[in-house]
Amino acid sequence: MEKPIERTYEIMEVCLLAGKIMLQSGGETYRVEDTMMRMAAAFGIERTHSYVTPTGIIFSAEGTEPTKTKLIRISERSTDLKKVSMVNSISRRITGGDVTLEEAMEHLQEIDSLDVTFPFRVQVAAASLASGCFMIMFEGGWNDFIPAMISGGMGYLSFVYFHRFVPIKFFSEFLASFVIGLFSFLFVKMGVGQQLDKIIIGSVMTLVPGLLLTNAIRDLMAGHLVSGLSKGAEAFLTAFAIGAGIAVVLSFL
Structure with a gap:
């Protein structure tokens, strides 16, 4: 029982990190929600719910008992559409089965720490x-x-x-x-x-x-x-x- 629960939490962490990067970089609310749900479905969690506002993300995953829910706070927002595009690219690769959960987390952490702004x-x-x-x-x-x-x-x-x-x-x-x-x-x-x-x-x-x-x-x-x-x-x-x-x-x- 522990391993499925741990994997569910790991999947949620990946989805929330992707949503956080997109929302902080100027992504639309519906795009953030759709990306998170598609990524979760690609990793095996079909039933998910997300509620996104400009200042926070609530993400819930069903299929395990009890239902898992996580919340993250968005305190800073800017305009960085390159990061939005990069997260979309990772999401498409996840949906196509080309990226594992561990690789997705690594790629998203690199994107989150990346500074792509001009001098x-x-x-x-x-x-x-x-x-x-x-x-x-x-x-x-x-x-x-x-x-x-x-x-x-x-x-x-x-x-x-x-x-x-x-x-x-x-x-x-x-x-x-x-x-x-x-x-x-x-x-x-x-x-x-x-x-x-x-x-x-x-x-x-x-x-x-x-x-x-x-x-x-x-x-x-x-x-x-x-x-x-x-x-x-x-x-x-x-x-x-x-x-x-x-x-x-x-x-x-």
């Missing part, structure tokens, strides 16, 4: 270039391309550093948008920039929670109302923080 200077450069391109996309003039690049880059740089010192996401976004508004205003005041609104719009696009809003809509459409509404509320608060930071600059300057 910080590359992120700032990409944010700067994206800000300038977004400004052009919103019908801004080429004279404002450089000011938008600098404002967007400084805003993203401020967001990262503020979040390191004060790990409150909405406060960091508020301060970052404030920096963007301040730089944009100064550029226009000095005559370097021409259209203040276009510079601000292009610069704040790197802070806009696009993936979060998309996942909220997809979760709602898939019937995951709790996750969809919570992600939608988070996206709304993020948008409010960004707008408030810009509004403070425009109100006092």
